[in-house]
Amino acid sequence: xxxxxxxxxxxxxxxxxxxxxxxxxxxxxxxxxxxxxxxxxxxxxxxxxxxxxxxxxxxxxxxxxxxxxxxxxxxxxxxxxxxxxxxxxxxxxxxxxxxxxxxxxxxxxxxxxxxxxxxxxxxxxxxxxxxxxxxxxxxxxxxxxxxxxxxxxxxxxxxxxxxxxxxxxxxxxxxxxxxxxxxxxxxxxxxxxxxxxxxxxxxxxxxxxxxxxxxxxxxxxxxxxxxxxxxxxxxxxxxxxxxxxxxxxxxxxxxxxxxxxxxxxxxxxxxxxxxxxxxxxxxxxxxxxxxxxxxxxxxxxxxxxxxxxxxxxxxxxxxxxxxxxxxxxxxxxxxxxxxxxxxxxxxxxxxxxxxxxxxxxxxxxxxxxxxxxxxxxxxxxxxxxxxxxxx
Numbered sequence: 313x314x315x316x317x318x319x320x321x322x323x324x325x326x327x328x329x330x331x332x333x334x335x336x337x338x339x340x341x342x343x344x345x346x347x348x349x350x351x352x353x354x355x356x357x358x359x360x361x362x363x364x365x366x367x368x369x370x371x372x373x374x375x376x377x378x379x380x381x382x383x384x385x386x387x388x389x390x391x392x393x394x395x396x397x398x399x400x401x402x403x404x405x406x407x408x409x410x411x412x413x414x415x416x417x418x419x420x421x422x423x424x425x426x427x428x429x430x431x432x433x434x435x436x437x438x439x440x441x442x443x444x445x446x447x448x449x450x451x452x453x454x455x456x457x458x459x460x461x462x463x464x465x466x467x468x469x470x471x472x473x474x475x476x477x478x479x480x481x482x483x484x485x486x487x488x489x490x491x492x493x494x495x496x497x498x499x500x501x502x503x504x505x506x507x508x509x510x511x512x513x514x515x516x517x518x519x520x521x522x523x524x525x526x527x528x529x530x531x532x533x534x535x536x537x538x539x540x541x542x543x544x545x546x547x548x549x550x551x552x553x554x555x556x557x558x559x560x561x562x563x564x565x566x567x568x569x570x571x572x573x574x575x576x577x578x579x580x581x582x583x584x585x586x587x588x589x590x591x592x593x594x595x596x597x598x599x600x601x602x603x604x605x606x607x608x609x610x611x612x613x614x615x616x617x618x619x620x621x622x623x624x625x626x627x628x629x630x631x632x633x634x635x636x637x638x639x640x641x642x643x644x645x646x647x648x649x650x651x652x653x654x655x656x657x658x659x660x661x662x663x664x665x666x667x668x669x670x671x672x673x674x675x676x677x678x679x680x681x682x683x684x685x686x687x688x689x690x691x692x693x694x695x696x697x698x699x700x701x702x703x
Contacts, residue, residue, distance in 0.1 A: 321612040321616050321619060321623045322511070322517075322605070322608040322609030322610070322611065322612035322613075322619075322623075323367065323370060323371075323511070323605065323608070323609070323626075324622070324623035324624075324626035324627050325608040325611070325612060325619045325622040325623040325626055326363065326367060326604055326605045326608040326609075326622075326626065327364070327367050327626035327627075327629050328621075328622035328623055328624070328625040328626030328629070329360075329363070329604065329608070329622050329626075330360050330361075330363040330364045330367060330629070331360075331364075331625055331626065331629045331632060331633060331636075331660075332622075332625070332657060333355070333356035333359065333360030333363070334356070334360045334361060334364065334418075334633070335636050335653060335656060335657070336352045336356055336360075336653060337352065337353070337356050337357055337360060338414070338415040338636070338640060339640075339649050339652050339653045339656075340352045340649050340650065340653055341649060342357070342567075349566060349567070353586075357568070357586035357587075358568065358585070358586030358587050358588075358593070358597060359586075359597055359600050359601070361418060361491060361587075362499055362594075362597035362598065362600070362601050363597075363600070363601040363604055363605075364418065364422075364629075365422075365425065365491070365496050365499035365500060365503070365601075366499040366500070366502055366503040366506070366598065366601040366602065366605070367503060367601075367605070368422060368425060368426065368499070368500055368503060369429070369499065369500040369501060369502060369503020369504040369505075369506070369507060370503040370504070370506055370507040370605070371503075371507070372394065372426070372429055372433065372500070372503070372504055372507065373503070373504045373505075373506070373507020373508055374507055375390075375393075375394075376390045376394065376433050377507075377508075379433075380433065380434055383434065385691075385692065386692075387433065387434050388691065389688045389689075389691035389692045390433060390688065391430045391433055392687050392688060392690075392691040393684040393685065393687050393688035393691070394426055394427075394429065394430050394433065394684070395426075395427060395430055395687075396683055396684045396686075396687035396688075397426055397680055397683070397684040398423040398424070398425075398426035398427040398430075399423060399427075400423075400679070400680045400683050400684065401419055401422050401423040401426065401630070401680060402419065402420045402422070402423025402424065402427075403423075404419050404630075404634065404676065405417050405418070405419025405420035405421075405422065405423060405468075405469075406420055406469060406470050406471050406473075406474065407470075407471070408634055408637055408638070409468040409469060409470045410470055411637065411638060411641035412641060413637055413640040413641040414640060414646075415637060415640055416467075416468060416490040416491075417468045417637060418490075418491050419633075419634075420468070420469055420485060421485055421489060421490070421491035421492070421493055421496070422491075424485040424486065424493035425493045425496055425497060425499075425500050426500075428493055428494070428497050428500075429497070429500050429501075429504070432500075432501060432504060433504075437504075437505040437508045437509075440501045440502070440504050440505040440508075441501070441502070441505050443497070443501045444497075444498045444499075444501035444502045444505070444598075445498075447494065447495055447496075447497040447498040447501060447594075448495065448498035448591050448594040448595060448598070449591050451492070451494045451495025451496075451497070451498065451589070451594075452495050452581055452589055452590050452591050452594070453581070454487065454494065454495075455487050455488070455492065455494075455495065455572075455589065456573070456575050456578070456580070456581065458487060459487070459488060459572065459575055460575055462483045462487060462488050463477075463479060463480045463483055463488075464480075464488075465480065465483070465484035465488040465489050466480060466484065469481050469484060469485070488572065490587060492589060495589050495594060496589070496594075498594050498598060499594075499597075499598060499601065502598050502601075502602065506520065506602065506605065511609055514610070514613070517606050517609040517610045517613075518606065518610070519606070520602050520603065520605055520606030520609070521602075521603050521606030521607050521610065522603075522606075523599075523602065523603075524598075524599045524600065524601070524602030524603030524604070524605075524606060525599065525603045526599070527595060527596075527598065527599030527602070528595075528596050528597075528598075528599030528600045528603060529599070530595075530599075531584060531592045531593075531595035531596035531599060532584055532592075532596050534582075534592055535582055535583060535584040535592045535596075538579075538582040538592075539565070539579070539582050539583070543582070545579040545582045546558075546561065546579075548577065548579050549561050549577055549579050549580065552576055552577040552579070553574055553576045553577060555574075555576075556574070564583065564585060564588075565583055565584075565585050566585060567585065567586065568585040568586040568587045568588050569585075569587070569588065573588055573589075573590070584596050608622075620665060620668075621661050621665075624661065624664035624665045624667075624668045625660050625661055625664040627664065627668060627673075627674065627677075628664055628667065628668075628673070628674025628675075628676075628677055629674075630674060630676045630677050630680065631674035631675050631676040631677060632660045632663075632664065632674075634676060635660070636656060636660075639652075639656060
């Protein structure tokens with residue numbers, strides 16, 4: 313197996329794991345018979361979507377690598393291509409939102425993140441990490457400061473939302489929605505930085521695994537110390553939020569908020585729980601995602617053939633994710649979640665392996681790639697290479 317194949321196989325496997333993790337959260341029970349979080353919830357709630365977002369940054373680094381090296385007109389054309397990619401993915405999200413389903417759709421937010429990433433395509437890895445830290449810290453603060461003055465978000469935006477409620481759409485995609493693009497840019501920026509690394513090297517893969525695990529553990533421990541340790545943040549939340557009893561605050565710390573975090577106290581930003589989008593939650597899930605990427609890259613070196621059950625679906629996650637959402641919209645097997653999950657998983661794996669061996673790109677992936685490439689070629693035609701002067 314070539315180094316290039318190993319690298320792509322590991323990244324694709326991580327993307328496949330993110331896909332199946334999000335599917336599991338959509339379909340499988342979040343709690344067991346004892347009303348405690350299920351293993352699926354503990355492993356994937358909030359983390360699978362974060363892994364998706366970080367991998368989006370890695371993908372952007374891959375597809376713009378040559379343009380970044382060449383700079384100039386190549387980088388400018390690549391920026392237009394990524395902007396087109398953002399628009400096409402967002403359009404798919406807006407279209408599929410017309411289907412009634414028991415799941416939040418990430419695609420429109422994903423498109424917003426791609427668009428926000430355009431200015432960062434040519435900057436250094438150090439600048440990307442600084443930007444990621446700024447998004448992780450200032451994004452949640454901005455959410456807390458502005459949330460009470462912003463319109464209430466809808467369930468999932470559609471094309472009708474674009475026309476009738478553009479303000480709601482923009483605020484939802486950027487700050488108030490399930491996957492708010494401004495703080496979630498922390499994942500994309502870290503992914504862009506990781507995508508610049510020589511990921512074929514074992515040492516880099518081990519560092520990703522180790523550094524990610526340390527960051528995840530440190531963020532979680534920081535939350536524990538702030539809330540239940542010397543910081544006494546939990547007691548402060550009980551005192552400053554009389555509408556919630558202590559047990560309800562504990563539930564938010566485990567399950568995340570039903571809508572979004574209260575704005576009654578800054579101590580809410582010390583929580584690490586699914587979809588709280590706090591600084592520590594962002595750092596924790598960034599660490600988890602980086603560790604997963606490192607682990608998948610390492611496994612691909614020795615078990616690439618086995619990992620095909622993840623890497624093949626990982627090469628066409630846009631197509632399979634949309635198929636999963638449409639299946640949810642039918643309501644089929646809604647009362648038999650385990651059968652639903654394993655049936656979808658099995659069908660997706662078989663379909664993806666056959667499709668990969670045929671050497672074809674996923675249908676929706678091909679649609680997005682063709683559209684973005686057309687925009688890129690048009691940009692290059694508008695700004696041709698300068699002709700050398702004749703002497």
